[in-house]
Amino acid sequence: MEDSIALEGFRELFPEKNGVSCSVRYKKRMKGYSASIAYSRASNLVEFRLGRGWMDVSQTIKKGLFQELLVKIFKKKGERIKPTMEMELYSNFVKNLHLSVSKSEAEPLLEQSFERVNDSYFSGLLEKPNMRFSGVSFRKLARYDYQEDMITVSEIFRDAKPEMLDYLIYHELLHKKMKFSYKNGKNYHHTRSFKKMEEKFENAAGLEKEFGIFIAKKRRELSRKTGFLSIFR
Known part of the structure; x- marks a missing residue:
């Protein structure tokens, strides 16, 4: 049944494309409300992989x-897609997922940062999300996942000064609070109002400069460590 619903959704958006088939599969290894899509040109098959939360x-x-x-797969560059009623309902559903997601993961360092930021900038009113350090990343410093109500922070910030970590957490909490704007089939996260709120963080401009210095330092440290280890391989 869900295969036919997916195909119906495809035909509504792209009626000019023929011969496509759809398959929906639930995967045990995928968490909660996670979802992904894969398309095989050879077989003209679209496969949707969903977490069991769905x-x-x-x-x-x-x-x-x-x-x-x-x-995400079939929209051409510059093409305008008119959102369907179902897409708008899905968007609203995602915005409120955090209310039903269990809160079971919070590393102490991030939890302390959350408490400081929540008290200082949100009057203590924000619900604590799941929070964790994960992976060494120099590009994606932190992110907020609506499906898991999860803030993930790069491992490089474990020994960062509190103000720097707080600024990262503040940015991600803004995503949790302000959600996203939905227009023409696309989600907009860093809107003008979002950026104005971000600028309200104390010494935001100064911290932005410090991030560049801190990241460069961490890159050098990792490079030296990797070079040292490679001698003994």
């Missing part, structure tokens, strides 16, 4: 999910 979600919202993923 099993009890209404077919209407799942259709919106399928259409959101389809747009």
